[in-house]
Amino acid sequence: MEAGTIVGLLADPARLRVVAALALGAGTIEEVAEASGLSLKDVALAARRLARAGLVHRDGHTLALHTERFAEAARTAAAQAPPPPRMSADPAEDAVLQTFVRDGRLVSIPAQHSKRLVVLAHLVHVFEPGVRYPEREVNALLAAWHPDVAALRRYLVDEGFLTRQAGVYWRSGGYVEV
Template identity: 80%
Template sequence: MEAATLVGLLADETRLKVVAALALGAGTIEQVAAAAGLPLKDVALAARRLSRSGLVSRDGHALTLHAERFGAAARAAAESAPPPTPLSDDPAEDAVLQAFVRDGRLVSIPAQRSKQLVVLRHLAAVFEPGVRYPEREVNALLAVWHPDVAALRRYLVDDGFLSRESGEYWRSGGYVDV
């Protein structure tokens, strides 16, 4: 079963409640109805649809959830997903960035110094060389990445990626693409 089909089946609230009741140990239509707080008719209709898809087996009033199909669908989806776009040409740096950057956001600031420098080098690329930025703009650019803009700003300055004077910041370190 494809992950999209599985999600589509569970997008219906009644079918989701039936699957949840089965996962929690209900074994008959009556037990599912009681556990899910649903009318028997609704459970029977949902069970029929889940049975046609192969997610549930039905033997009279007895229902069996095939929970292993969730894992199989997840594995199939993961195998068919395109590989992540590299964030760096250097495989070691890319591995660090893939661990800390999700969907264009920094999920956490690395504690390990070497990893933190890789992330800061990546963030420094947001700032154009030769352009002076007021603190408010620096905060806005960093907020796209992570909510703790003060920490990121401080790390970028302390580690020489940005310089600061009279409330203005400019890029003073990191790599520049030419």
């Protein structure tokens, strides 16, 4: 069964409640109705649809969730997913960036200095060389990456990626394409 099919089945609130009740230990139509707050008729209809799709085993009033189908679908979907785009040509740097950057956001600031340098070198590219930025604009650009803009700003200055003078910042480090 495909992950998309499972998601489609669970998009229905009644079927989702039935699956949740079964996952939490309900084993009969009556127990599912009690746990889910649904009527016996609604549970029976949802259970019939889930059984036809192979997610639920139904034997009279007894129901059992085929939890292994969820794991199988997840493994299949993961195997079919395209690899994430590379963020660096260097495999070691790319591994660090894949760990700390998700969907264009920094999930956490690396504690290890060498990893933090890789992330900062990637992050500094939001600043154009030769452009001067007031602190408010630096904060806005960094907030798109991570909520702790003060820490990022401090690290970028301390590591020489940005220079600060009189509340104005400019890019002073990092690789620049020419």
